Amino acid sequence: MSKKKAQVLPAYNNSEFLNSAGARELRILSEFIEPKLRFSKNKIVDTIVFFGSARIKSEKEAKAKLRELKKSEKKTSKKYIEELAQAERMVVMSRYYEDAVELSRRLTEWSMQLSEDEKRFIVCSGGGPGIMEAANKGARIAGGDSIGLNISIPFEQFGNKYLRPESSFEFHYFFMRKFWFVYLAKALIVFPGGFGTLDEFMEVITLMQTEKIKKNMKVIIYDEKFWKQIINFDNLIEFGTVSKKDMKLFDFCNSIDEVFTKVTGHFTKYYLNGTSGK
Numbered sequence: 001m002s003k004k005k006a007q008v009l010p011a012y013n014n015s016e017f018l019n020s021a022g023a024r025e026l027r028i029l030s031e032f033i034e035p036k037l038r039f040s041k042n043k044i045v046d047t048i049v050f051f052g053s054a055r056i057k058s059e060k061e062a063k064a065k066l067r068e069l070k071k072s073e074k075k076t077s078k079k080y081i082e083e084l085a086q087a088e089r090m091v092v093m094s095r096y097y098e099d100a101v102e103l104s105r106r107l108t109e110w111s112m113q114l115s116e117d118e119k120r121f122i123v124c125s126g127g128g129p130g131i132m133e134a135a136n137k138g139a140r141i142a143g144g145d146s147i148g149l150n151i152s153i154p155f156e157q158f159g160n161k162y163l164r165p166e167s168s169f170e171f172h173y174f175f176m177r178k179f180w181f182v183y184l185a186k187a188l189i190v191f192p193g194g195f196g197t198l199d200e201f202m203e204v205i206t207l208m209q210t211e212k213i214k215k216n217m218k219v220i221i222y223d224e225k226f227w228k229q230i231i232n233f234d235n236l237i238e239f240g241t242v243s244k245k246d247m248k249l250f251d252f253c254n255s256i257d258e259v260f261t262k263v264t265g266h267f268t269k270y271y272l273n274g275t276s277g278k
Helices: 021-041 059-070 078-112 131-141 174-184 195-209 224-230 233-238 244-249 256-270
Strands: 047-051 122-125 146-151 168-171 185-190 218-222 251-253
Touching (some): 021 174, 047 174, 047 195, 059 078, 078 122, 078 131, 078 256, 122 131, 174 185, 185 195, 195 244, 218 256, 233 244
Parallel strands (some): 146 168, 218 251
16 A cells, blocks of 8 residues: 655745744845835835834823823822823823824825826835824825834734735834835934834934935934933033034924925925936
């Protein structure tokens, strides 16, 4: 009686192999090739990237959380006092969410009026909640498309509801996600955020400082007061760890009107009307 021959899968269809340490290079490469093909298919030329905290909530959500807490019967406990203070801070911080929505809406409406065959200056976020969600929401309100470059992590990150499946990407490798943030970006707007936002901002500024990024990319730091409390830029200069000219790598802006004017003016100067900032 003949034995049944064991099925041998081709390497490209062998999930055990593809998920092994030996195939890591293939997984990395796939996170370069698959997005590249989709961007090309959808005629995405360049982007406006929004960075910012995943923890900042909309004004509606933040106020609802505060109202809920105030109904608690444990109003004298230390934990309650701490949670109440945090909820009150979240209401204050929610203005950044609303500003991101409005800025994204205005930039999307502006880009949709351009007489280009390709999709220019598409809003792009990290695809998750907080400021990322706000950016995608603003584009949706404007009736335009936007991009979400999501990342697989144990907490906080999940694809937000304002993204279409064809415009949503899922990454395992942070460095490949960062590559796509930077490669297509013609402007980058940094809203208040935590470790992730600081990491993204500092990496981009370092690439610009060392001239690894050579294109004319406008970098905006939103809310000078907030960021100068987080980073002491003056001390960096005083101690000689950065130079004064490095501060010209980015602009501080304190209103969405100011950001809108600087970003659209930058695009008009370097990328429209027959000019090229590449």
